[in-house]
Amino acid sequence: VKPFGSIVSGFCCKSSDLDVTFLRKDADLNADHMQQDAVIALRKRVLPLLLAHPQFEVEKEVWSARVPILKLRFMGEVEVDLSCHNLEGLLNTQLLKAYADLHPKVKQMVMAAKLWAKTKEVCGACAGNLSSYSLTLMVIYFLQVDSDLQLPCFPTW
16 A cells, blocks of 8 residues: 555645555456456455545545545544556655655745635536646746746656
């Protein structure tokens, strides 16, 4: 099980959830089979364990998403999004963390934009708005083209 997202990248706030993915060693990581394998692993192997565990509450099962997710609550407080084989999420987090570590202004600008977007209710992919990840990428782009800061453009790999 590996964490990713805003908690790992450094762009989290008090209301941030914990994004985690698990990687099965015996999985077929062929892109054509990955979503189907993730649904089977989450539904048949993980969900029964979580339903039986007193510290986890399963709030929502999102099977039709590009990355299937179990939305959980741990100990009544921490929101957890659990995925399976979400390699893209792990890589995206590494990229954002590299930018967060580059300059303090990056984190300050991203956090200001995220807080503004939440108060204006224009952030949240579940509601049909931009995801927090998309908003973060837009801020990083702005800081790359800003004449004062001119952040470098890191290769995505």
